[in-house]
Amino acid sequence: GESVGLHLPTLSVQEGDNSIINCAYSNSASDYFIWYKQESGKGPQFIIDIRSNMDKRQGQRVTVLLNKTVKHLSLQIAATQPGDSAVYFCAENSITDKLIFGTGTRLQVFP
Amino acid sequence: EAGVAQSPRYKIIEKRQSVAFWCNPISGHATLYWYQQILGQGPKLLIQFQNNGVVDDSQLPKDRFxxxxxxxxxSTLKIQPAKLEDSAVYLCASSFTGGGSYTFGSGTRLTVV
Structure with missing residues (x-):
């Protein structure tokens, strides 16, 4: 079927390498940030989140870094696997509780 | 726990026709969201409910949605009449607190021809 993100920026990595996906957010008042993974034909799936009082948070194989000074988020995926291939979105939650999504990045993992 | 359920999964209609989408959120989630995701873009919020009240519908094209x-x-989302530019995936999400832990459904893919 149709895939999400045909015209999105693409990051191509070799299986086993580390991936870094970057995101710039817009609202300096946002205090909660989430990374989502979206596979073709599916809704966004929660990966990891971080609150504005932190600058780093680690999960299983994933790490999120937050730089509030330059309004920048990054998602690091260790030992990238073929199953990690998807479109990745960062989202910010403003004081109005609206979840605002960024443009997205397509991650392609090749053997 | 069961996820967010949406139906139908796919819908093809002609322009000027009407269409409705249905969403059943996770049990106990007070906040419900409808997003529109156009191909190649991130989801865009259309409307946010807290229980049965509207919290934010500033991005909803109220002349047709x-x-x-x-x-x-x-929740149901309706489009009447549909335009070609309404072709998109319509995602429903719910959350317990309204401030995090959003869970998305698989979406309804609408094609307007």
């Missing part, structure tokens, strides 16, 4: 959440549980 309407949504309701009767009894604070299920």
């Amino acid at each position: 309407s949504a309701e959440r009767l009894k604070g549980v299920d």
Whole structure:
């Protein structure tokens, strides 16, 4: 079927390498940030989140870094696997509780 | 726990026709969201409900889109009449607190021809 993100920026990595996906957010008042993974034909799936009082948070194989000074988020995926291939979105939650999504990045993992 | 349920999965209609989408959120989630995701873009919020009340519908094209959440549980999103540019995936999400832990459904893919 149709895939999400045909015209999105693409990051191509070799299986086993580390991936870094970057995101710039817009609202300096946002205090909660989430990374989502979206596979073709599916809704966004929660990966990891971080609150504005932190600058780093680690999960299983994933790490999120937050730089509030330059309004920048990054998602690091260790030992990238073929199953990690998807479109990745960062989202910010403003004081109005609206979840605002960024443009997205397509991650392609090749053997 | 069961996820967010949406139906139908796919819908093809002609322009100027009407269409409705249904969403059943996770049990106990007070906040429900409808997002529109155009191919190649991130989801865009259309409307946010807290229980059965509208919190934010500033991005909803109210001349053709309407949504309701009767009894604070299920929700329907309607488009009447549809335009070609409404072709998109319509995602429903719910959250317990409204400030995090959003869970998305698989979406309804609408094609307007």
